[in-house]
Amino acid sequence: MSHITEAPVVLKATGVKKYFAANAGLGKKKYVKAVDGVDIELHKGEIYGLVGETGCGKSTLGRTLMMLTEPTAGDIEILGQNVTELRGRELKDMRRKIQMVFQDPYTSLDPKQKVGDILMEALEIHGIGTKEERLEIAMDIMHKMGLRTEHFYRYPHEFSGGQRQRVGLARALILNPEIIVCDEPVSALDVSIQAQIINLLQDLREKQDISLLFIAHDMSVVKYISDRIGVMYLGHLMEEAEGETLFEDTLHPYSQALLSAVPEVNPHVHKERIMLEGDLPSPMNPPKGCVFHTRCPYAVERCSEVTPTLKEVRKGHRVACLRYENG
Amino acid sequence: MTKTIDSSIENVYAGDRTEMKNEELKQLRKRLSKEQQEIKYRRFFGNKAAVFGLIIVCTVIFLALFAPVISPYDPLELDTVNRLKSMSTEHLFGTDTMGRDVFSRVMYGARISLTVGFTVGILSGFFGMGIGLYASANAYADNILMRICDGLKAIPSTLLAITLMAVLGADLKNVIIALTVVNIPNMARLARSRALVIREQTYIEALRCLGAGRLRIVWRHIAPNIISPIIVQVTFVFASSIITEAALSFLGAGVPVPLPSWGNILNEGKGVIYQAWWIVLFPGLFTALTVLGLNLLGDGIRDFIDPSSK
Amino acid sequence: MAESILKVKDLCTSFNTERGRLKAIDGVSFEVHKGEMLGIVGESGCGKSVTSQSILRLYDEKSLAKYTGEVRFHDSSLLDLPEKEMRHVRGEKISMIFQDALSSLNPVFTVGNQIMESLLIHKSITKKEAKEKAIQLLKDVGIPDPVRRFYQYPFELSGGMRQRVMIAVALACEPELLIADEPTTALDVTIQAQIMDLIVEMNKRRGMGVMLITHDLGVVAETCSKVIVMYLGQIVEEGLVTDIFDHPMHPYTIGLMESVPRLDSKTGERLHQIKGTVPLLNQIPEGCRFAPRCPHATELCRKKMPEFLEVSDTQKARCHRINEI
Numbered sequence: 001m002s003h004i005t006e007a008p009v010v011l012k013a014t015g016v017k018k019y020f021a022a023n024a025g026l027g028k029k030k031y032v033k034a035v036d037g038v039d040i041e042l043h044k045g046e047i048y049g050l051v052g053e054t055g056c057g058k059s060t061l062g063r064t065l066m067m068l069t070e071p072t073a074g075d076i077e078i079l080g081q082n083v084t085e086l087r088g089r090e091l092k093d094m095r096r097k098i099q100m101v102f103q104d105p106y107t108s109l110d111p112k113q114k115v116g117d118i119l120m121e122a123l124e125i126h127g128i129g130t131k132e133e134r135l136e137i138a139m140d141i142m143h144k145m146g147l148r149t150e151h152f153y154r155y156p157h158e159f160s161g162g163q164r165q166r167v168g169l170a171r172a173l174i175l176n177p178e179i180i181v182c183d184e185p186v187s188a189l190d191v192s193i194q195a196q197i198i199n200l201l202q203d204l205r206e207k208q209d210i211s212l213l214f215i216a217h218d219m220s221v222v223k224y225i226s227d228r229i230g231v232m233y234l235g236h237l238m239e240e241a242e243g244e245t246l247f248e249d250t251l252h253p254y255s256q257a258l259l260s261a262v263p264e265v266n267p268h269v270h271k272e273r274i275m276l277e278g279d280l281p282s283p284m285n286p287p288k289g290c291v292f293h294t295r296c297p298y299a300v301e302r303c304s305e306v307t308p309t310l311k312e313v314r315k316g317h318r319v320a321c322l323r324y325e326n327g
Numbered sequence: 328m329t330k331t332i333d334s335s336i337e338n339v340y341a342g343d344r345t346e347m348k349n350e351e352l353k354q355l356r357k358r359l360s361k362e363q364q365e366i367k368y369r370r371f372f373g374n375k376a377a378v379f380g381l382i383i384v385c386t387v388i389f390l391a392l393f394a395p396v397i398s399p400y401d402p403l404e405l406d407t408v409n410r411l412k413s414m415s416t417e418h419l420f421g422t423d424t425m426g427r428d429v430f431s432r433v434m435y436g437a438r439i440s441l442t443v444g445f446t447v448g449i450l451s452g453f454f455g456m457g458i459g460l461y462a463s464a465n466a467y468a469d470n471i472l473m474r475i476c477d478g479l480k481a482i483p484s485t486l487l488a489i490t491l492m493a494v495l496g497a498d499l500k501n502v503i504i505a506l507t508v509v510n511i512p513n514m515a516r517l518a519r520s521r522a523l524v525i526r527e528q529t530y531i532e533a534l535r536c537l538g539a540g541r542l543r544i545v546w547r548h549i550a551p552n553i554i555s556p557i558i559v560q561v562t563f564v565f566a567s568s569i570i571t572e573a574a575l576s577f578l579g580a581g582v583p584v585p586l587p588s589w590g591n592i593l594n595e596g597k598g599v600i601y602q603a604w605w606i607v608l609f610p611g612l613f614t615a616l617t618v619l620g621l622n623l624l625g626d627g628i629r630d631f632i633d634p635s636s637k
Numbered sequence: 638m639a640e641s642i643l644k645v646k647d648l649c650t651s652f653n654t655e656r657g658r659l660k661a662i663d664g665v666s667f668e669v670h671k672g673e674m675l676g677i678v679g680e681s682g683c684g685k686s687v688t689s690q691s692i693l694r695l696y697d698e699k700s701l702a703k704y705t706g707e708v709r710f711h712d713s714s715l716l717d718l719p720e721k722e723m724r725h726v727r728g729e730k731i732s733m734i735f736q737d738a739l740s741s742l743n744p745v746f747t748v749g750n751q752i753m754e755s756l757l758i759h760k761s762i763t764k765k766e767a768k769e770k771a772i773q774l775l776k777d778v779g780i781p782d783p784v785r786r787f788y789q790y791p792f793e794l795s796g797g798m799r800q801r802v803m804i805a806v807a808l809a810c811e812p813e814l815l816i817a818d819e820p821t822t823a824l825d826v827t828i829q830a831q832i833m834d835l836i837v838e839m840n841k842r843r844g845m846g847v848m849l850i851t852h853d854l855g856v857v858a859e860t861c862s863k864v865i866v867m868y869l870g871q872i873v874e875e876g877l878v879t880d881i882f883d884h885p886m887h888p889y890t891i892g893l894m895e896s897v898p899r900l901d902s903k904t905g906e907r908l909h910q911i912k913g914t915v916p917l918l919n920q921i922p923e924g925c926r927f928a929p930r931c932p933h934a935t936e937l938c939r940k941k942m943p944e945f946l947e948v949s950d951t952q953k954a955r956c957h958r959i960n961e962i
Contacts (some may be wrong), residue, residue, distance in 0.1 A: 053825035066536055084676070090911030093537035108529040111633075114549040121547075122537045144751050149352070153359040160914045161681075171533065190680035191852065192911035195896035199907055217825065220855075220898040224908060261724065261830040267878045271859075275834075276827045278781075281794040371656075 003008040006125060010211050011042040011065065011098070011179055015075035018057070018064050022284060032283050034060040036235035037074070039310065042179065047205055049226030049243070051219060051258070055233040055280055058215045062181045065213070066100050067091065079178065096126060099172035103184035105164035109156035115142070115167050116152035122174045138174065145170045145200070162193035169200065181213045186221060198225055219262045223247060228316070229256045234283060234291040241317040251319045253296050290322065298323060348580035368629050374537040377627020385622030387613070391437035398431035402587045411603040421594060421605040432587040435610050439499065439588040440614070443572045446623075447472045447506040454507070455514020456550070456557050462515065463522035464545055473519070477513035484509045485574055492580040499582050505570055510564045517560055521553040563626030573614055589614045642813050642846050643692070643731075648706035648779040650684075650691045659918040661687040663758035663868045664706070669814060672844040674837070676861035676878070678851060678893075682915050684870040687817045691726050710814075729759040732807035736819035738799035742791040748775070757810040774805040780834060797828035801835065808839060813845045815839070821856065828920050833860055854897050858882055866890045866948045869915060869926040872945065876952030887952040888931045888962060925957065933958055 016038050035057040042048050052058045064071050067083055076083050078098055086094055102108035108125050109118060114310040119138035124127055129137060142152060145166040157166055164187060172180050182201070186194040202225060204210055222229055223243060230240040231254065238253040250256045257274040264271055276295045279285055287294045293303035303322055310318040311325065372378055392395060401418075406426035421428035458476075462469040463624045479487065491505035525531065526549065534544055570590070574591025575581030577597070583592055588612040596606030644919045645667050651660045662684040669675050692715065708715040710784040727733075742751060744940045751772040756762060762770070768787075775783035778801040791799055800820060805817060817836060821829035821852065837860050840847045849861055857864055857878065858933035864881040865891065866874040883893045895909035915932045916922060922929050928938040935958065943957045956962070 019626060049905065053827065068535060092538040094538060098536075100531060100533065102529045104529055108533050110530045110534075110548055110552070113549075120939055121534075121539075125539050125543070134808075145457055153356045156371045157361070162914055166863065168533075171537070175537070190915075191854070191893060192680060192896045194912040195898075195915065196910035197897070199910060200909065218898070220825070220900050222904075223900060224898045230527055239711060245637075246905075257827060257901070261826040263830075263833075263853065264856045264901075265858050265882070265894070265897050266901075267858045267882050273834075275831055277798060290738045317383060370655075 004299065007044040007046065009041050010044050011040075011213070012075075012077040012080055013061075013065060013324050014075045014077075015034055015039060016061065016064060016076060017072045018060050021074045025046045030284050033235050033286060034283060035064065035071075036286070038235075038237050040084075040230065040237065042065060042211050042213055043210055045209045046176075046227050047201075047214055047225050048208070049222035050215045050232060051217060051222050051229060053217060053258070053280065054125040055234075055283060056193075057283070058232050061232070062079060062100070062183050062215050066068070066098065066181055067095070081281040092126070096175045096178055098179040098181065099175060099177040101165075101168050101172050101180060101182040101185045104188055105161050106156075106188075108168050109164060111156055114153050115147075116157075118167065119171055119174055121169055123327075128175075138180060141174050142167075145173075159289055160193075160274055161189050162196060165189060165193075165197055166316070167201070169197070173204070177210070179211045181215070183215045184217065185214075187216065187218065189297035193219070201225060219259060229259065229271065232288050234281065236291055237321060238292065239317075239319045239322070240310065242322065245317055251313060251317070251324055252321050253298050254324075257297075262311075269274045334356060335592060350381055352424040354581070359443075360601045361411040367631050369429050371627050374630060376623045377630075380620040380623025380625075380627060382482060383616055386619070387437055387617050388569050389439065390434055391441050394434040394438055395430075398428070398433045398434045400428035402427060402431040402435040403429075403585055411606075412600060413425050413603070415606055420609045421603060423592070423603070424599055425512065428607055429609055431611055432592050433589070434593055436587040436610060437613065437617075439582055439586060440569050440572060440590075440617070442505065443499070443502055443588070444569040444617075447510060449502070450507045450508035450562040451514050451559040451564055451632055452557055455511045456553070458511065458515040458517045459518025459520075460522055460550060460553075462519045463549070464541065471517070472515065472609045479508070479512045480516075485571060488571060489578065490573055491579050493573060497583045499586070502575060502581050505575075506568050511570070514557065514560060514564070518553055518557060521556055523551050525549045525552045555629055558632060559625045559629045562621050562628060566621035568624075569617060569621075573610075603630055638896060639671040639673065641670050642711060643848075644709040645688075645692065646707040646709070648688065648691060648708060649703070650687055650696070650710075651703050652701055653703075656919050658703075658869060660921075662691065665867075665872055667865055667872065667875065669846040671813070672840065673848055673863060674840050674847045674849060674861045674947070676851065676857035676864045678854060678864060680852060680856055680915055681866035681869040682869070682894075684916070685867050686818055689733070689818050689850050689868075690703055692732060692816065694745075695734060703932070711881055725759070728755055728812070728898070729810045730812055731814045732810070732812040733816040733817065734800070734803045734807045734820050737820045738803045738823070739791060740795065741803055742744045742799060742806075744791055746789055747788050748794070751788075751801070752806050752809050753943065755806055759810045771805075771809070774809055776804070776894065777784060777804045777839075778808070779804075779831070780805075785915050789845060796824055797831060800824060800828075800832050804835060805840070808843075811843065812845060814848065816848045816850070818850045820849070821854070822851070822853070829856070830833075836860070841911055845945050854893065856881075866893070869921060870918070871926060871955065873956075874954045875945075876948075880949070880952040886952065886959055886962070887927075887956050888933055889927045890954075892930075892932075893962075925955070 014019060016035055018035040019033050020034050022030050032117060038061055048321065050058050063069055071084060083094055114139055118144065120134045123134045123137060133295040139149065139152060147163065147166055186197050189197060198221065198278055201212065205212060214222065214225055226243045228240065228242050229246045231238045233254050237254045250259055257276050258273060260274045276299060280296055281294055289304040290308050296303065306322060308320045308322045310320045312318050313324050341344055404427060409422050409426045410424060412422040418428050420431065420433060423429055457471055462472045488505045488509050491508060494502060495501035495504060529543060531548065534548060572581055572588060573590030573593060576588050578595040579594065581590050582588040591606055592610040596603065600607050645665060647826055648662060648665045649660055650662050651658050656678040665688055669949050672930065677688065679685045690696060691704055692708055694704065704716050706899055710726065710730065749771050752774055756767040772783045772787055775786055780786050780798060786908060794802065824832060836847060851857060860879050864873050864876060864878050868889050874881065874885065874890045881890060885894055891913040892909065896911060898908060911930055924940045925938045925943050928934040937957050938946060943955050945953055945955045946959065947953050
């Protein structure tokens with residue numbers, strides 16, 4: 001889908017870092033480097049899949065892009081406007097443009113609010129429409145998400161997981177945003193329900209030309225939905241390529257390992273596994289040089305000294321690994 | 328497991344679309360909220376202990392409201408001829424050291440005890456919630472407010488109440504003030520800790536994404552979500568205030584004599600407990616029953632107001 | 638065929654709830670043989686976890702649960718055993734590992750303590766022997782530096798390590814059957830691969846039977862030899878792993894297979910979706926339980942519960958229209 005990369009950029013993050021202060025005991029201050037210098041671009045109408053394992057910083061990156069926490073360093077541009085310095089009114093207006101869908105459909109809805117009120121509140125906050133109009137808009141979006149009229153007057157606890165996630169989607173869509181950040185939107189759902197939500201997201205992109213940043217840990221889900229995919233490890237973006245390319249021509253050793261670990265839904269295929277040694281290092285003191293070198297099967301001495309940067313190996317395929325330093 | 332009210336909500340799938348007119352919508356809304364109410368009531372009345380508590384509390388409130396009608400005598404009327412009379416048809420609960428009818432005094436006493444308990448419960452709940460919410464939203468204020476609360480909590484509550492009464496002077500209004508001050512720190516702590524939990528919930532984050540302001544988040548979303556433990560706590564404070572008021576009055580630092588409160592009656596009866604045990608028994612019994620009723624009711628209320636609780 | 642260790646017949650478990658007695662599983666029958674790896678798959682609420690916990694009678698029988706049917710472990714009937722003897726079965730003959738390793742380990746005891754505890758309860762050995770055995774077990778489950786780990790507390794270990802410790806605890810008494818209830822759901826894929834490898838290795842090396850309960854079809858396809866598919870408290874299909882994955886017969890299994898995103902798919906393809914959601918236990922439909930969501934349902938399906946019929950020597954399915962679909 002090369003036409004996608006020619007579409008205008010709606011979100012651009014450059015050198016985004018997010019450190020959290022943590023107490024290392026004895027009054028020493030240490031920093032958890034959750035996101036450590038990530039560049040990312042999202043084009044109009046694109047679905048960008050961001051994958052990585054627990055603790056790789058993908059959710060923190062998502063929250064930072066959502067302006068829920070301020071980046072420690074770096075710039076975030078949404079629709080051409082630098083948002084890191086926005087405050088008050090301007091920030092509130094910007095929020096209409098970018099919305100979020102959360103992982104856990106059980107905790108992301110206020111249990112004391114009826115679904116209709118949850119949806120209408122979004123409009124109320126931005127002073128859109130009269131009460132009747134708001135009801136109309138909310139009802140309409142709810143129907144589009146496959147919910148029924150009566151659900152409008154029900155409490156979240158009366159819904160199943162899949163239905164709640166539809167409500168979460170409706171809430172994100174009601175302000176007509178240009179970008180939606182989905183943080184693991186299907187990982188708490190059953191397979192059959194997961195398929196419903198994934199299809200819904202794809203429809204949305206097709207019909208409304210919305211750009212999606214799809215954060216997930218499941219490679220196969222990401223493959224289904226994404227135009228481009230980025231792989232994160234320990235706060236760094238390791239590889240980025242168009243969907244098919246990343247799976248057919250996987251370059252980074254970490255992406256290779258990640259892919260090989262995904263179980264194949266076919267009892268006749270016996271995959272060669274690349275087993276990663278050991279555990280994820282602590283983001284409080286990440287390894288020097290390439291952050292992956294402690295577990296990398298190809299690591300050489302230089303890997304612990306030089307930090308690789310993302311290099312474009314071929315068009316649209318970027319890798320951060322010393323093995324591909326020279327293209 | 329998810330819980331649903333009726334079967335119609337399930338078996339729903341993408342693309343099912345129904346359009347409704349305004350009138351129909353209103354009807355639907357009414358029907359559904361009626362169903363939701365019914366579930367609440369069914370859950371409350373399924374809790375036998377809570378219903379028992381409700382009956383006790385209602386009876387005591389009824390007695391207090393209609394004290395002038397029920398009481399055969401004026402609770403302040405002295406009758407020195409009939410001192411320390413045992414229970415009889417004339418004096419249901421006997422008479423006290425000054426010949427006043429104990430039954431009438433207990434009925435009137437219910438008025439004062441309930442007033443104190445109720446007012447203290449509501450006031451300390453209100454202020455405690457306000458302080459707790461404010462502290463949860465403002466780290467700087469949090470430090471100061473919570474240290475004050477800790478300081479107040481360090482003093483045993485009855486002692487603190489006595490001290491306050493000594494400063495303020497014995498008066499019904501002052502009893503209420505003193506007991507409210509005593510109970511606020513616990514309420515504030517509870518409200519704050521609940522609010523801090525709610526703040527971390529994803530839906531608060533979702534609201535921030537929508538651009539909701541701080542005030543809206545605190546008042547429209549955090550407050551309703553902490554109200555159920557607060558209300559439960561209010562019923563407990565209601566109950567404990569009745570006891571503390573009785574204790575204060577018993578010690579002579581409460582509602583000034585000759586006004587009858589259950590504590591006062593107890594206090595006056597203590598000297599003659601061997602000759603006239605009924606003076607102590609009945610107000611004591613009423614205090615114990617009311618407190619029990621309130622505590623049982625408190626548990627039931629929690630289920631009642633929380634739409635999602637089991 | 639290898640010797641059968643566990644035989645479950647017509648197992649029903651019902652719970653007392655606010656809404657009356659609900660049958661969480663209804664007439665479940667299957668067998669586990671020595672050295673076999675049986676996968677039980679299904680979505681949440683299908684009763685797969687209830688099945689495993691009922692085998693060990695982990696639910697409180699006084700107020701909550703009621704079991705009927707038969708669970709035979711070798712020659713003893715587990716549902717009739719007194720609680721005291723049941724305790725010998727749990728942990729010693731049949732072990733279980735759970736999804737959430739952090740809450741399944743006691744945070745105030747060291748890892749070593751918890752492995753030794755199981756040994757000391759069930760085996761008559763000295764503390765010293767137990768310690769040696771525990772360290773050996775830690776080594777067996779692939780924990781580097783086992784002596785140091787022996788003295789550590791669960792919170793000092795990573796998620797994958799904790800799951801390994803859980804497995805060590807479960808294997809301590811060399812059980813004949815291991816029930817693994819979503820053992821890798823909380824773990825990342827690279828760690829999941831490590832843990833599944835370990836379970837498979839233990840299954841091969843020790844010849845113990847494994848019941849793997851999971852919602853992840855990929856894991857089942859890679860590790861199990863036999864598969865049971867459950868829906869709403871019933872087994873809807875059963876067969877060899879190749880049967881189930883190559884030619885699923887029950888519409889639910891077919892739907893499930895098609896709705897899983899696969900790595901060998903094309904980007905942008907649409908996923909098949911099963912319409913609707915799983916009904917609640919108090920709203921179990923009449924007739925075939927899958928009928929309201931089934932694309933092939935007929936009048937008969939909505940009226941009459943289908944039999945669990947043999948399709949081939951190894952495969953069985955519960956569907957009226959098995960020959961037509």
